[in-house]
Amino acid sequence: MPNTVSAAPNPELSVNDFKESVVKHLRSTLGTYEEKASTQAWSQAVAAAVNELVFDGVSRTRKTHAREDARAVHYLSLEFLMGRLMSNNLHNLGLFEIADQAISELGQSLTDLLEEEPDMGLGNGGLGRLAACFLDSMATLELPAVGYGIHYEHGLFRQEFYKGHQVERPDEWREFGSPWEICRPESQQKVKLYGYVETVYDGAVPKKVWHPGRVVRAIPWDIPIVGYGGRNVNILRLWESRADKFFDWDVFNSGGYVDAYKESVEAETISKVLYPNDETDAGKELRLIQQYFFSAASIADVMRRFKSAHGNDFSKFARLNALQLNDTHPAIAVPEMMRVLMDDEGIEWSQAWEISQATFSYTNHTLLPEALEKWPLKLIGHVLPRHLEIILEINHRFLHNDVEPTWPGNDDIKRRLSIVEEGGAQMIRMGHLSVIGSHTVNGVAEIHSDLVKRDLFPEMNQLWPKKFTNVTNGITPRRWMKACNPRLSTLIEKHVDKDWPRYLEKLEALKPLADDESFQKEYMAVKQANKEELVGIIKNLMDIDISADAIFDIQIKRLHEYKRQHLNLLHIMAQYRRLLLNPDYDMVPRVYFFGAKAAPGYALAKQIIFAINKVAEKINNDERIGGKIKIVFPANYRVSLAEKLIPAADVSEQISLAGKEASGTGNMKLALNGAITLGTLDGANIEIAEEAGSENVVIFGMEVDDVIAKQQAGYNPSDYYHKNEELKAVLDWFDSDFFTPGEPRLLKDIKYNLVDHDPFMVLADFDSYCEAQEKIDALYRDKKAWARSTIINTASLAKFNSDRSMIDYAKNIWNLGGIAADD
Numbered sequence: 001m002p003n004t005v006s007a008a009p010n011p012e013l014s015v016n017d018f019k020e021s022v023v024k025h026l027r028s029t030l031g032t033y034e035e036k037a038s039t040q041a042w043s044q045a046v047a048a049a050v051n052e053l054v055f056d057g058v059s060r061t062r063k064t065h066a067r068e069d070a071r072a073v074h075y076l077s078l079e080f081l082m083g084r085l086m087s088n089n090l091h092n093l094g095l096f097e098i099a100d101q102a103i104s105e106l107g108q109s110l111t112d113l114l115e116e117e118p119d120m121g122l123g124n125g126g127l128g129r130l131a132a133c134f135l136d137s138m139a140t141l142e143l144p145a146v147g148y149g150i151h152y153e154h155g156l157f158r159q160e161f162y163k164g165h166q167v168e169r170p171d172e173w174r175e176f177g178s179p180w181e182i183c184r185p186e187s188q189q190k191v192k193l194y195g196y197v198e199t200v201y202d203g204a205v206p207k208k209v210w211h212p213g214r215v216v217r218a219i220p221w222d223i224p225i226v227g228y229g230g231r232n233v234n235i236l237r238l239w240e241s242r243a244d245k246f247f248d249w250d251v252f253n254s255g256g257y258v259d260a261y262k263e264s265v266e267a268e269t270i271s272k273v274l275y276p277n278d279e280t281d282a283g284k285e286l287r288l289i290q291q292y293f294f295s296a297a298s299i300a301d302v303m304r305r306f307k308s309a310h311g312n313d314f315s316k317f318a319r320l321n322a323l324q325l326n327d328t329h330p331a332i333a334v335p336e337m338m339r340v341l342m343d344d345e346g347i348e349w350s351q352a353w354e355i356s357q358a359t360f361s362y363t364n365h366t367l368l369p370e371a372l373e374k375w376p377l378k379l380i381g382h383v384l385p386r387h388l389e390i391i392l393e394i395n396h397r398f399l400h401n402d403v404e405p406t407w408p409g410n411d412d413i414k415r416r417l418s419i420v421e422e423g424g425a426q427m428i429r430m431g432h433l434s435v436i437g438s439h440t441v442n443g444v445a446e447i448h449s450d451l452v453k454r455d456l457f458p459e460m461n462q463l464w465p466k467k468f469t470n471v472t473n474g475i476t477p478r479r480w481m482k483a484c485n486p487r488l489s490t491l492i493e494k495h496v497d498k499d500w501p502r503y504l505e506k507l508e509a510l511k512p513l514a515d516d517e518s519f520q521k522e523y524m525a526v527k528q529a530n531k532e533e534l535v536g537i538i539k540n541l542m543d544i545d546i547s548a549d550a551i552f553d554i555q556i557k558r559l560h561e562y563k564r565q566h567l568n569l570l571h572i573m574a575q576y577r578r579l580l581l582n583p584d585y586d587m588v589p590r591v592y593f594f595g596a597k598a599a600p601g602y603a604l605a606k607q608i609i610f611a612i613n614k615v616a617e618k619i620n621n622d623e624r625i626g627g628k629i630k631i632v633f634p635a636n637y638r639v640s641l642a643e644k645l646i647p648a649a650d651v652s653e654q655i656s657l658a659g660k661e662a663s664g665t666g667n668m669k670l671a672l673n674g675a676i677t678l679g680t681l682d683g684a685n686i687e688i689a690e691e692a693g694s695e696n697v698v699i700f701g702m703e704v705d706d707v708i709a710k711q712q713a714g715y716n717p718s719d720y721y722h723k724n725e726e727l728k729a730v731l732d733w734f735d736s737d738f739f740t741p742g743e744p745r746l747l748k749d750i751k752y753n754l755v756d757h758d759p760f761m762v763l764a765d766f767d768s769y770c771e772a773q774e775k776i777d778a779l780y781r782d783k784k785a786w787a788r789s790t791i792i793n794t795a796s797l798a799k800f801n802s803d804r805s806m807i808d809y810a811k812n813i814w815n816l817g818g819i820a821a822d823d
């Protein structure tokens with residue numbers, strides 16, 4: 001893949017140029033002046049100055065792609081968890097130092113300005129952040145790529161704690177507009193909904209005509225994605241919904257003024273809010289409409305661009321366009337593509353199917369049964385009548401042409417493979433539709449991809465063994481090292497080539513230094529300084545005093561039973577109890593950090609959040625334990641908070657039940673920044689252990705096959721409860737008022753869930769987890785051994801560069817090459 005980008009600093013702009021540009025925008029764009037401007041105005045003025053370069057790159061890149069008639073990938077995702085854009089744009093443009101200097105000469109602080117920017121939180125967690133890292137990498141690799149999603153008015157809710165309970169508040173990321181987005185009304189599309197299908201017989205083949213009951217407009221907002229080096233700038237296109245005819249004059253004239261507004265309110269509801277459920281299927285009509293709305297608008301956009309270059313010659317379509325489905329959320333794009341090709345373009349089924357299948361590929365992100373999307377057949381028939389017909393035809397042909405010849409007369413297999421799930425209300429299985437409609441299906445870590453084949457789609461894999469593949473996830477080192485950990489980046493730069501953020505394998509040059517005492521000291525001094533900075537942040541944010549000499553142990557991820565935050569909590573409680581029983585109990589002081597949002601309707605997850613907060617309140621204020629344990633759980637965990645926690649981490653908690661975490665990506669960010677993974681052999685932890693060496697991670701717990709064996713043998717969690725006195729004692733605390741004074745049993749559901757069911761086998765892994773925690777404690781006391789492991793982690797993580805993931809997709813799935821934008 002061509003790459004000639006250099007790693008900055010940008011030679012074309014001086015500090016003075018930048019100062020002039022900021023002041024110009026302060027006066028002419030923001031309508032204020034230096035003496036009067038608020039921090040917010042300064043921040044907007046800097047964004048405007050940055051945008052002069054960014055927009056230039058957008059136009060250049062567009063022109064190149066149009067001229068070269070480049071094959072492009074379109075990444076369809078309901079979520080893009082972008083976080084803040086200013087710092088990254090500055091780094092990728094090679095402008096960070098210049099801007100820093102210019103802004104300080106203007107009497108402002110860049111750090112303060114950066115803090116003004118709200119996070120763009122248009123995603124739930126891993127899947128959404130992955131999409132954001134992929135955009136950064138695709139732009140950096142100069143891959144012609146467009147991200148397509150929804151321009152939610154409100155992203156993931158803002159989390160507050162009230163008396164320890166999670167409270168959800170609306171996210172207002174663009175209350176006053178975002179400087180990074182450009183509205184493109186000229187590229188709007190119309191999206192049809194509801195209505196009925198008419199069959200018209202006016203030629204040899206009957207024609208299907210969809211008479212929609214409603215039409216909404218999709219308005220695109222473009223967000224420029226600056227590649228590292230700044231030459232290539234791709235686009236993230238997010239669709240906002242609007243009423244089709246806000247001023248319907250007929251309704252208006254007959255006194256229906258208010259009704260006209262009603263229609264606009266309903267249409268605008270579609271892009272109002274991101275669904276906050278991860279790993280559960282909400283099954284709501286509005287969610288289905290969101291999925292269709294953005295899929296249809298995106299396909300129409302791709303079609304428009306194709307037709308303006310190639311007219312109706314659809315034989316070229318699949319050669320020039322790849323469409324990637326980020327999980328099944330945009331799976332409705334498959335029948336939509338078929339509808340457009342057949343009903344709008346007059347192509348017959350088999351050719352349309354060939355084009356469609358050659359275009360789509362699908363990434364699976366979960367094996368959890370409750371997360372596999374299904375929609376009531378009736379609901380799809382109501383909202384998208386033509387699509388239901390097409391889905392049923394796809395299914396019929398699949399069962400008849402593929403399944404029947406392979407397993408003649410085998411109704412059992414047909415029942416399992418059918419897109420339609422029978423028994424009770426008929427359901428459409430979006431995973432099946434995605435597999436059948438795609439040329440390639442991938443999982444997101446080696447073990448996960450194996451389990452997709454073995455457990456999730458075994459017969460599909462038998463039918464089409466070559467369809468299934470793996471692409472291990474990655475993270476962008478620009479955001480997750482260069483921008484968020486400037487101290488470590490500076491140290492790295494003293495020892496390895498400057499272009500390490502682009503070629504992360506250059507960090508391997510640090511390996512020989514892992515045993516070098518003076519390098520160890522430098523590296524650990526960086527970690528210590530990052531920890532001290534975090535101590536200050538936590539003091540400001542929560543008024544909690546913590547010591548940077550303690551082990552900083554971090555678990556940051558969505559709250560879910562399978563991720564087992566409660567396993568972590570049980571161990572903390574056990575340690576606390578040991579300290580109460582024996583005040584001399586010898587342990588390295590530890591600060592346990594949590595960051596987690598729970599889906600608003602997920603009662604047990606919310607109770608676990610409440611439990612962590614109540615245990616924190618008690619332990620943090622118990623003078624008997626001499627500050628040996630602190631629990632820090634800042635509210636509203638988000639990308640910008642992750643960027644502050646990760647550089648300060650000593651221990652990375654990756655403790656999901658084996659077989660449940662598809663990959664994980666926080667595990668990669670933490671290990672790259674020198675945290676030691678304390679984890680199960682699950683998801684990408686396995687590959688992290690392979691890369692860093694098993695002696696540089698701490699692994700515990702059952703493996704996938706142990707889990708299956710134990711479940712088959714009949715898992716009885718109450719045995720563990722009765723056999724382990726310490727475990728019993730801490731679980732019984734939940735049944736008392738120990739952590740909720742005067743209000744006994746508020747936390748009892750956690751105990752009974754574990755003792756009676758324990759669906760994620762927390763109790764079975766408890767002993768092994770405690771032992772692993774003791775290993776961490778022992779290793780940390782050996783300063784040199786710890787420093788060595790930490791350095792080796794940083795030096796070994798190149799595989800998890802999202803550039804590598806993107807190269808894998810480009811080569812093995814999209815058949816896509818990079819194209820250097822014009823200068």
Ligand code: 26Q
Binds near residue numbers: 281
């Ligand atoms: C589905 C239907 C209706 C409403 C919401 C949803 C929904 C939304 C988000 C379902 C799932 C998600 C998010 C899933 C997710 O983040 N999965 C994570 O993806 C990461 C990137 O591949 C992996 O690293 C994680 O292991 C996986 O849990």
